[in-house]
Amino acid sequence: MPGRGSKKIAQQPTLADFKVGVDNVIFSVDTAQNRLLVLLVMRQEEPFSGHWCLPGTLVRQGESLEDAAYRILAEKIRVKNLYLEQLYTFGGPGRDPRECDGSYGVRYLSVSYFALVRFEEAELIADGVSGIAWYPLEQVPQLAFDHNKILEYGHRRLRNKLEYSPVAFEVLPEVFTLSDLYQLYTTVLGDNFADYSNFRARLLKLGFLYDTKVKVSRGAGRPASLYRFDAEAFAPFKDKPLVFI
Template sequence: MPGRTQKKLVDSAPQRILADFKVGVDNVIFSVDTDQNRLLVLLVMRHEEPCIGQWSLPGTLVRQGESLEDAAYRVLSEKIRVENLYLEQLYTFGGPDRDPREASTSYGVRYLSVSHFALVRYVEAELIADGVSGIAWYPMHQVPKLAFDHNQILEYGYRRLRNKLEYSPVAFEVLPELFTLNDLYQLYTTVLGDNFSDYSNFRSRLLKLGFLQDTGVKVSRGAGRPATLYRFDANAFAPFKDKPLVFI
């Protein structure tokens, strides 16, 4: 009978123990060294188990009564002093066995990481070494094997950064208030690679969009012709804010 068959299936199902979770945040903090055209990520060396002595992303467990965003900002404030930054939630990583501490508990405590993506101005950033064995900016192509699943989190953050550059004005978060078009182009090539676009097409595309304000001021760098300084105009950009705009 249908009713008995259903009851038998339910009764034979194994008992499932609900997972007990601890929640942390891990911040992928990027910056661009525009002088040397390097994309950098901030790493800290762990000073306690698990993974003591390994480089990792700056992170913390969320405190009681603390929001995820507040925890992410707390990590930033404990590791770096900077006036201007961009921060957004990235992704939640919660696969089994992503943290060695899960195996040391008899009740199977799971460790979730709600990762965040941050972008800061390199010349303004002051690193704070309190409470860590080491802290450093690492060029993306020199990042070592990181603790936990932080290489995976970093790769996810790098993809987000590339997408952000193509579809949002996030680049202006790390440029000075006044910049040349070549400054902007160099930032894009540093993150996206030299072959993403030639300078002529990049310049034409950006100027047509109309949210770069010509200041009328020119600056001389090297032997070339003086270059015009521009300013990002947030009001002129407002009509594009919720549109699938492609900058490049």
């Protein structure tokens, strides 16, 4: 029995033991069919064997998070131009069934990355996977782990990035028409995000599109001007919530 004046020593909480993974939300826009796409792969091992998921990997010893993100990109897709940034860290208890398996006894934390690639240039790599495919966003099935939640978060980030950054120009050709750009925005943001005439007038007023003075004919309409994105002219607008809406 403790004597008078003795103090009970508080038990120290058990610290979590983590494994760190990287999951990539890789988007592309099929402008020919007006579809926003996300890259999915099929898992070949438990847990969730045979289920679609986002391309991911556990971080290797001595490897940075960003290097792991680029590694999984390089293992699943060949592409020259891409945009990549860290998205969010998902680490809630129970997000991975292996946490409940006594043979593991660790928590699985996912640092997610958001990527945007040019659909026409992207070549999928099927080596070492039982399935890999571009899925239209509205047709994505129930994914392994909490990957539907990660995908939803990535989609919100993509929409926000289009509003205040030049990320759209990462997936357009070097020269493009205003109609091409408008189509990309409507594919990601929906048909009601802006009227084309207002969209066109606002873009030209902002002054970061360079008119190449070259025109292209498509169908029976009037020839359309080809533009190029001017990064230097865009610099004053960087990180300002201004853009096309």
